[in-house]
Every structure is written in C-alpha cells, then in structure tokens.
Amino acid sequence: MIYAGRDILRPAYLYNFGEIMEKKCINVGLIGYGTVGKGVVKILEENKKIALRKVGKPIKVKSICDLYPIDRTELYVKNFRNIIKDPEIDVVIELIGGYEPARTIIIESLKAGKNVITANKAVLAKYWDQIFTTAQECQKSIYYEAAVGGVIPVVQGLSEGLASEEILEIKGILNGTTNFILSEMTKKGVAYEEALKGAQNAGFAEADPSFDVKGVDTANKLAILASLAWGGWIKVKDISVKGIADLDIDDVLIAKNFGYDIKLIGSAEKAKDGIDLSVQPCLVNHHHAFATVENEYNAVMITGKDSGDVLFYGKGAGQGPAASAVVSDIINMSEFIVTNTAGIVPEVVYDRKKKIKILPAGRSKAPYYLRFSVADKPGVLAKISGILGKFKVSIASVSQPDMEEDGITEIIVTTHKTSRENLEKALKQIDATKSIVKAKTVKIKIEN
C-alpha cells in the first residue's frame, strides 16, 4: 500500500491521496498475435507517453502467446495457461477469436484473478451468461469495446453515455466486410462474387467469409448491444438472420436509381411486450445517416426515449482501429488497476434472473421493396396488387423498368409500412401463381 505522495513514479496531478498499487508497472499478457495483436503491441509502444500520462505507471507487454513462435522471442509463451497462472500479470487480452479455447481463456483468467480484455464478439454473445456471472463472482473487469463496431466506442456509449435512457431502438451497420462488399456492388455495379473478391484483395474479407456474409457476425454484435441495452441476455438464436450472399446486383442497381443504398443492418426494436430482432439487407434512403457509411466503416444508431437518435460512426475493421480500441480498454482498465479499484463497479450490469421477451421476427412494421419477375402480359399487375391488398399490404409505388427478356418482365413495387408476416403470406400466394410469376419474388426491407 503506497500513497501517491510517496511514490515517485506517479505524477502529482493524478492522485493526491488514496491507495496505489505497489508494482512499478501494469503487466499485460497477450493471447493471440495476429493482425490485431501486433497492432496492440505497436500502439502500446508508440503511444506509451499517452498511456503513462493517463495511468501514471507504464503498461508493459510481459508475455505473448500464439500457436506458433513469434518474432518477439523474449516474450513468447507457448501455453496460454502460463500467462493465466503468472502472478505478475494484471490483464489478460484474448485476441484469438472463435469459441474455444477463447471461452476457457476468459473464464480461467477471471477465476485466476485477472482482468480481461477481449475483441471476441462470438464468444461474448454465446457465453454472455457464463462470462459475466463469472466476472461478478470473481469481481473482476472484462472490457470488450473492440468487439462491437471496431474503433467506435459504442459499448461504452450505450452502457454509460446513455445510462439513463429507456432504449427504444438500436440499428447498426456492424460488419465491415459486408459493408465493403455492398459498397463495391453499389459503386461499381459488380455482382456479389466479384465484389467479394475485391474485398478479399483489399484485406477486408477472410478466405472463408461465411461468418460475415451470412450475417452471423452482425447478429453476434447485435446480441451484445441488445443484452447491454435491456440488461438481460439476448441470444443470437433470438435474432432472425439473413445475409447478403443471395443479393442480386439488379436489385442493388434498381434501388440505386430509386434513391436507395443497400446495407446489412442489425436491428433491435423495443415494443410494449418484447424485443424484435433482425439482421437483413435493407435499403436506406440517400438522405439517411447510414447512406454515407461506406466501405469498412460501421455505424450504430441508438434511439432513447429522452435522448432521441444518437449516432456513432467509425472504422469497423482494420488493424489500427481494432487495436486502438483494445489499447483504450487497456488504459481505461489500468486506471482502476493502479488504484486497486478494478472490478468494483461492473462494466456490464447483467442480472441473469431478468427475462426478456423476444417477439416473433418481423412483427414490427416496415416498408418493403419488392421485385416481381412476371409474364409480360396484361392483367398481371391487377392480379398481384389484388393479392397484396387482400393481405393488407398497401402499395406506395409501382414501376416497370425496361428489363423484358424472353417474355419475362420485372415489376418493382414499394409498399407502405406492413408487417413482414402479412407480406410473406401475400408473397407466398403470389409466387404460387405459376402462370404469372416466373421466379421467386425478391423482398428487401426499406429502412426509414
């Protein structure tokens, strides 16, 4: 127990009294030395004065664990348990991704009395209950700002900045890979496969991109934000998820002509009786705040009852942004570690007894874009609009781009707000009318 006045290592402006940890530095153990891990080490070295000014003691990377030996041989540790067991290490940083051994690393670290930082949305979303219950029991901190929205401080913005709010809605462009692909399709007019290759070449998509393009990554992040917003545990399986791999470039280009951009949006809306959650490609108007969110950028719009809309925007992918968020977590956490107060105030207020009702997907109403591939003959539009009307789907606009081919033509309909359930019933009946409809009708939600 050393008091600041007697501790020459700490600047006078930081603390004038209070208990200060005895050790001369904060020791960090890094597990996972890929792109982000390397970025963390780089930023900690380059910005060590910034960190020192805020924390008052230096932050030191003591050990790095990775599957294979690394260039920093003096720091290399083969077995992650040697980091977890090391009594000198204050913070364990998990950057390997995936479910295992990430879950084991986080749980064992907390139980060993370590504070934990992770960028792993998959493990958080899947093991939310176990992770935060363990953190409570061990009274240790777990920070994870990099797990959602890359560099955007939206985890903190939601749980602290909007702490007083009754959250009504969260909408986000939460995946840099899909947003990059959709930007390429929109700007260059290329099909999904080609845009994916462009994203892979630019380093914004993995060799196996399925986690991203199927919407699973977005769903993981949405589950985290929704769990934070409503204080319980919202699971990925509670979310209706549709990815972007089926998107037809025709729809992207037609929508562009209508004044819309296409984005993969994760959405959580609070109704009186529960939460409606979905991940799906949506059309956004060119005047919408999301329309300017391009390439690897992410954005999250949070709507509170008193706050109104609050938007956060920044890079969702890339070494610098992700590593920057991790290092900010390290600095913020170290300010508490150095004063022996880490873990006393939990970052996530999670009550495992709180049950949150999940609504059937798509119960909340929205307008939609529809593209019907139909026989080029009279009476077709009357038939379609008749069925839509029967299911109370009200038409906002109809148009017929000049796309006739082999006797098949396209009809573009935008609807007023309608429930997805009603719309799906109508489309099922329309698509069953084989004499008229020649391909499955395309349906894309329009975001207001």
Add this chain to the structure above:
Amino acid sequence: MIYAGRDILRPAYLYNFGEIMEKKCINVGLIGYGTVGKGVVKILEENKKIALRKVGKPIKVKSICDLYPIDRTELYVKNFRNIIKDPEIDVVIELIGGYEPARTIIIESLKAGKNVITANKAVLAKYWDQIFTTAQECQKSIYYEAAVGGVIPVVQGLSEGLASEEILEIKGILNGTTNFILSEMTKKGVAYEEALKGAQNAGFAEADPSFDVKGVDTANKLAILASLAWGGWIKVKDISVKGIADLDIDDVLIAKNFGYDIKLIGSAEKAKDGIDLSVQPCLVNHHHAFATVENEYNAVMITGKDSGDVLFYGKGAGQGPAASAVVSDIINMSEFIVTNTAGIVPEVVYDRKKKIKILPAGRSKAPYYLRFSVADKPGVLAKISGILGKFKVSIASVSQPDMEEDGITEIIVTTHKTSRENLEKALKQIDATKSIVKAKTVKIKIEN
C-alpha cells in the same frame, strides 16, 4: 461499512463483495431549476427502475435551489450554500449556467467533499485550471457530459473511448441554435434575421442569442474538447472565432447550388509544432458526414492517428437530450459513490504544468469559397486571378452567376488549399482596388 451480501437493498448481481456505502440512497442537490433542471427531475422519476438496476440504491433529489420558489415546495432551498453544506447530499448538480455564482458553487461543493455534475461549458472553459485542480486536491469527481454536444457522449468518447489515441483533429457542429438557424436559411432561403426569429419561436434560440450566434458557445465547447484531447488547458482566447450573424443569404444559396451546405464549425488541428483552433462558418460538401446534421443536431468528428475518423451525432439542444446526459452522469457517478470509489480515478487527466503551443489562426491550409462583387467590365477576372496568383492562392473553379445589378456583378471563386494568411493578404490587395471591387469580398472556408 456494509458488505453486499448483508445489504438487502442491493441486488446480488451487482457486487458480491467490496465496501458499500451505508446510506440507503444517493442524495442529489440540484441548483438551477430551469428547463434542464426540470427535465432531470422528470427523468430521474420516470426512469428510477433503470437507475436502481444500475446503481443498486435509489437516487433521490433531496433539495432544489432556484432564484424563485418552485412548485416542488418541499424540496425548495433558497440559498445554494444550504445544499453545499448539507452532509447528506452526495452530488451537487449545477445547472444555472454563466460564470458566477456557478464557479463558486462548483469550487465550494468540491471543497465541501461533494461530487459535482454540471452542464455549464462557459464556466468549465474559463475556469478549467481552477476547477480541475480543486477536484484533484479534493479527490472528488466532476462530470459534465451535457456541457458539450448535448446528449452525445463525446466527452467520454474522447477521454475514454479514444484513450489510446494521438488525437490529430477535432471538428464539430457544437451549437444547436446556430445549426438550426443555418438549416432554416438553407432550406427556406430566408435571411439570417428571419431564420433567427424562426429559431426563437421554435425554442432553439434565446431572446438574446449573441452568445450562440457570435460563436462563443461553440468556442467554449471546442476549448473543452481540445483541453481533453491534448491534456493541458486550451483557452477560449486561443481560438479564432467568427460567428454567423454576418452571413449573406446569397452565399448560402449560391453554395447550395454548388453542392455545399453551410455549418458553423469548431475546429482544432494538431500540427507538428502546436494546435490550430478556429470557429467559423464553413461550407461542407453534400457527401460530407456533417451535411446531414440539421436543425438542433450536433456532431463531432474526432480523428486519431490509429483510429481514423470517429463521428458522434445527436441532439445538441432541448430539454430531453440535455437532461438525459445529466442523468446519465448521475447514474455513472453514483455507481462509484455507492462503492466508495468516486473521485479515485479522475475523469479529466489534467496536468497544469503541461504547456500546449497555440498556432496563429489559419496557418493550416484549406480551400475557400470567395465571392467578389465587381464592376461588370472586361479584364476584372484577369486582375483578380493575377493578385490571387501572386499570393500563391490557386484557383479551383470560377463562375459567374447571373446576378448583375446596377453594373455590379458577382464572381464566385473556389480555391485549392491555401493558407488563410496568404489568402487574406491577397483579398486585402484585391479589395483595395476600388475601380474594380465594389464591396468587401466574402470568404468562407470549405471543409473537406
């Protein structure tokens, strides 16, 4: 000293051990019961379950001080010192604005061992050194999220979310009143005076709007953000300030035709040898993230070396948004008060010994919009472009809207990036050529 397990008032999920304050609730004393003060009381009552879930003990407004008696007579206190002296009060909330007695309230509260929340940007910017030095000495917290950007959690976003960053640039639309006026001018094509009346009628401008329209309020907020970003004290007098009252509606409309919106922007840029600070009306391209920031909304773009651009956006004015930010401060602060840890980690890392060099205004280069009112005769453009060239001001575009009147015509020039100093020298010489130039040349910075 009560431990959580034995304290039936606290839910088990919050803390499992650690010291918990003995009192049954957090007591708040409110000084200033205007629009925001009333909103704070309203939100604390309506959202008391949200607050209780996060803090674990109820938050109670114990006393309210205002110049005149209020409807809540049971809470009314005439002399603010009775709140400061009250040993039961944990948090003093200063919402009266202005310099005095706001400064006295904040300083005396800290010295009396209270934690303080304020929404007062003027007093913070002017007494930054005294306020944060006193907070350090007393080891008490002072939160002020509502002081900058209304509901936007940008104070926290900058100091914690981007804790690791070397901040390169801060740009913000920081004043709801001026943004509302500029939106009215742009949308309705009305002159400044009429737009100001519209803002006053809508409740977004004071009867005396000079603090807002002259750019002083924006400068206060910019000084706060810059002081936070670079860890010293950047003063309002360090900022070159130009307001919006002189704006000609002609320029707003011409710029609109060129694809630009006009915004009052506070800007702080870090160069190798210091910080360049300004507040001035600027043109922003329709594709810029600031272009969709309309009416009472605010936005702040922070650029870090590793993070890249991070944007925060939300309502900068109005009862709900401002009060929401104050109540979030109360909840966040109460989590520390309840665990007897408030003030141990300072929110503002301020080293009074750190000197920050301020650069002469406008040294960093930018493109500009220029409107010359000139005699409608040959050779004028050659003369003007000759003088611009002499001072190394390079022209990007020239056009001549059809605005000839009484032999005077307008020439619109946009420049490539140029230093303001060079540009001002060129304009001084051009404006001195009375045979050609018939009115002072208008110059507006273009924001990229």
